[in-house]
Amino acid sequence: MSLRHAMTIAAAALALAPASAFAQGAGDDQYNDPFGDEESQEATPTPAAPAPAATATPAPATPSQATATPGGPQATATPGTGGPTLPYTGIDGWPIAIGGAFLLGSGLALRARLRESD
Incomplete structure (x- = not known):
């Protein structure tokens, strides 16, 4: 066997060896909650001093x-029909459409020009 075949x-x-080593499951750590391990801390609201009621x-x-x-x-809002x-x-779609038409036209012109030179 030549050196070229061996190389x-x-x-x-x-090239094929690491393909199996790096393979992982599709959703191993995809949907884990980053705050799932923390203990839930419930905030106890402090009672606010009652405001005096205004008598009016x-x-x-x-x-x-x-x-x-x-x-x-009465005028009512009607959904669009x-x-x-x-x-x-x-x-805006017009510049893209014009650019596409320009590219298509230049391709056709180039093809027609190359056909004439044969």
């Missing part, structure tokens, strides 16, 4: 105040 086999053995007498209603009467049609829409990602 190829050695390189393949080195309500003002008597006067007959001159206007009251709302439910008589006319359109179907579901895609979320706005914050990028």
Whole structure:
């Protein structure tokens, strides 16, 4: 066996050996609670001093105040009649479409140019 074959086999053995050593389960430590080992500390609320209640007498209603009467049609919020829409990602699509058209056109022009030179 030549030195070249021996080096190829050695390189393949080195490349394949750590593949099984580094393999782990898909979800070994993925969903562990980082605060799961700590004891739960319940905060005991300190009783606050009760605030003195303010005694206020309500003002008597006067007959001159206007009251709302439910008589006319009321405006209600109606949901849009359109179907579901895609979320706005914050990028305008026109520059991307123009760039794609430019790349497609330049590829077609290059192909046509190379076809003519044959």
